[in-house]
Amino acid sequence: MKTHTRKKSLMIALLVLAAAAFLQVPALADEMTDQQSEDYGVDGVESAVPDEAREILGDMDVSSADADSGFQKILSYAKGKISEILTGALRSAVVMITVVMLCALAGTVYPDGLPDFIPLCGTMAIAVAVMGDVGSLINMGRETLDTLSTYSKVLLPSLATAAAASGAVTAASAKYSATALFMDVLITIANSVIMPAIYAYLAVITANSALRGNALASAAKLVKWVCTTMMTVLTLAFTAYLSITGAISGSADAAATRLAKTALSSALPVVGSIVSDAASTVVAGASILRNSIGVFGMLAILCVCLIPFLTLGVRFLIYKAAAAVAGTLGDDRFGGLISGFGDAFGMVMALVGAGGLMMFFSIISSIKAVSGG
Amino acid sequence: MELITKVAIIGIVGALIALLLKKSNPEMALLLALSIGMIVVSMMAGLISGIMRIVDMIESQAGLSHAAVLPVIKCVGIGIVTKFASQLCKDAGEGSVASAVEMAGAASALYIALPLIETLLEMIGGLL
Numbered sequence: 352m353k354t355h356t357r358k359k360s361l362m363i364a365l366l367v368l369a370a371a372a373f374l375q376v377p378a379l380a381d382e383m384t385d386q387q388s389e390d391y392g393v394d395g396v397e398s399a400v401p402d403e404a405r406e407i408l409g410d411m412d413v414s415s416a417d418a419d420s421g422f423q424k425i426l427s428y429a430k431g432k433i434s435e436i437l438t439g440a441l442r443s444a445v446v447m448i449t450v451v452m453l454c455a456l457a458g459t460v461y462p463d464g465l466p467d468f469i470p471l472c473g474t475m476a477i478a479v480a481v482m483g484d485v486g487s488l489i490n491m492g493r494e495t496l497d498t499l500s501t502y503s504k505v506l507l508p509s510l511a512t513a514a515a516a517s518g519a520v521t522a523a524s525a526k527y528s529a530t531a532l533f534m535d536v537l538i539t540i541a542n543s544v545i546m547p548a549i550y551a552y553l554a555v556i557t558a559n560s561a562l563r564g565n566a567l568a569s570a571a572k573l574v575k576w577v578c579t580t581m582m583t584v585l586t587l588a589f590t591a592y593l594s595i596t597g598a599i600s601g602s603a604d605a606a607a608t609r610l611a612k613t614a615l616s617s618a619l620p621v622v623g624s625i626v627s628d629a630a631s632t633v634v635a636g637a638s639i640l641r642n643s644i645g646v647f648g649m650l651a652i653l654c655v656c657l658i659p660f661l662t663l664g665v666r667f668l669i670y671k672a673a674a675a676v677a678g679t680l681g682d683d684r685f686g687g688l689i690s691g692f693g694d695a696f697g698m699v700m701a702l703v704g705a706g707g708l709m710m711f712f713s714i715i716s717s718i719k720a721v722s723g724g
Numbered sequence: 725m726e727l728i729t730k731v732a733i734i735g736i737v738g739a740l741i742a743l744l745l746k747k748s749n750p751e752m753a754l755l756l757a758l759s760i761g762m763i764v765v766s767m768m769a770g771l772i773s774g775i776m777r778i779v780d781m782i783e784s785q786a787g788l789s790h791a792a793v794l795p796v797i798k799c800v801g802i803g804i805v806t807k808f809a810s811q812l813c814k815d816a817g818e819g820s821v822a823s824a825v826e827m828a829g830a831a832s833a834l835y836i837a838l839p840l841i842e843t844l845l846e847m848i849g850g851l852l
Contacts, residue, residue: 445786449779453796456775457803465803466826468833472799475840476792482844486851550851557844 396644399505401498404654416647425653429661436662440669446480447673447689448680455681467563470682474560477688482553485692488663489549492699495659496541499652499706500534506648507531507713513644514717523717525596530713533589537709540581541702548578549698556691560684571691578698582705589709593716645718649711656707663700667693727771731764754816761808795840799833806830 393413400408407428411421454473458465507527514523552574559567670693678686738760745753779797782788806829813822 442786445782446788449782449786449788450793450796453779453793453800457800460804460807466806466830466833468830468837469799469803472796472833472837472840475837475844476796478844479792479840479847480789482847482851486847489851550848554848 393509393644395505396509396647399502400651401502401655403498403658404651407654407657408650411647411650413643413647416643416650418646418650421646421650421653425650425657428654429657432658433661433665436658436665437669439662440665443481443484443666444669444673447477447685448676450476450480451677451681451685454685458681465682470684471561473681473685474557474688477685478553478557481692485553485695488666488696489546489699491659492663492703493541493546495655495703496538496706498655499710500538502651502655503530503534503710503713506644506651506710507717510644510648510714510717522596526593526713526716529589529592529596530709533585533592533709534706537585537706540585541706545578545581545698545702548574549695552578552698553692553695556688556694560688560691568687575694575698579701582698582701586705586708590712593712642718645714649714652707652710652714656703659703660700660707663696663703667696667700669693670696727767731767734760734763734767750816754812757815758812761812765808791843792840795836798836802829802833802836 397412407424408421409424411417411424450473454465454469457469507530511523511527514526552571555567555571555574559565559571670689674686674688674690674693677689738756742753742756742760745756776797779788779793783790783793806826810822810825810829813819813825
């Protein structure tokens with residue numbers, strides 16, 4: 352009888368313990384996620400968000416990061432800014448067209464073509480009027496790249512840690528180091544080669560428009576080709592490198608994760624499968640966190656690139672339209688000069704785009720990293 | 725419309741008189757052409773002031789720098805005056821004088837454009 356009572360008490364105690372353990376699961380899960388957030392440096396990712404991104408995203412953080420609401424915020428911010436950007440671009444276009452029209456006035460007394468000094472003066476006036484604008488926008492592109500690089504130094508390690516915890520140990524480190532390396536290379540090339548080349552391009556197209564004939568047109572084409580080719584090659588090399596390392600290291604990670612699970616389950620019967628399931632829970636938590644960091648990071652990068660991209664894109668289009676108008680109003684050289692300025696904006700936009708794309712590719716490939724689940 | 729009608733009438737009548745005078749007194753024909761040219765230009769002064777008013781408006785609204793647009797206006801003015809003067813010289817049969825006038829016009833325009841070139845070089849230097 353006594354033994355029976357003892358067994359009954361033991362059973363009740365076990366049931367109470369099991370119930371207590373069951374009730375504690377959500378609390379433990381929350382604690383685990385908080386601990387994981389702390390371990391992966393989520394606070395750093397949130398606090399390092401650039402000011403321009405914080406202005407758009409408001410109080411959004413990693414835990415509340417949602418692509419749909421983020422895109423909505425970005426879209427509404429862009430709608431609010433577009434008229435301001437358009438006005439600035441149109442002002443520049445009006446300035447250029449005014450100079451072209453003034454020069455075209457002289458064309459009424461020179462039916463066989465303007466004397467060289469008038470297009471020369473007009474070209475210089477257009478260049479002086481818009482060069483400050485062009486310089487400030489090129490600087491904006493440079494600053495955007497710097498901002499992306501600075502933020503990537505906080506975002507990518509955090510993303511890599513979360514990706515590593517979710518099973519993609521080799522892939523995460525390979526992708527992080529590839530992105531860090533290529534971003535550094537891009538910024539070094541941008542500062543030491545592409546930006547000076549864009550300034551040289553501006554000088555060459557101005558000189559080419561000021562002089563009769565297309566003596567310097569080939570030089571301008573060469574400078575443009577060098578800039579665009581460098582950016583294209585760098586982006587392609589990064590994408591290829593990321594794809595290859597992702598494919599190789601992703602398979603290795605998946606195999607390693609499966610192997611570890613099998614080894615645990617077979618080496619420790621019963622307890623092994625429990626440990627394996629617990630590890631899967633941790634991995635799932637890390638995956639969720641990795642995705643949240645990735646979505647938040649992508650939104651932040653989109654916000655950083657938004658205004659430079661809009662400004663440069665609108666300028667590019669308006670300058671091209673102004674070049675077409677100038678070509679019909681006056682001397683061809685004016686059209687060539689204005690179109691050349693538009694191309695310079697296009698090159699800066701491509702540079703910012705290359706930086707943004709690298710970050711996007713890196714984040715997307717980290718999110719899609721094979722976790723071996 | 726009224727202005728251009730007046731200009732057209734003065735121009736045609738002046739040209740006919742100059743044509744009649746050219747055979748007997750070419751100097752007088754040249755002076756007449758010069759006078760008619762001056763009259764026509766003075767009649768167009770009102771239109772030029774209208775254009776300048778619009779340029780001023782664009783300057784203030786679009787942020788067009790006065791330092792950038794003034795040399796252009798001067799260059800265009802130099803171009804028109806040079807063309808008018810050189811054509812008169814050619815009509816008088818003085819091709820070499822016409823060439824000298826054109827060269828002087830080009831030199832003046834370049835001199836006017838020098839501050840622009842200087843500013844542009846300074847800007848490019850500042851950017852680099």
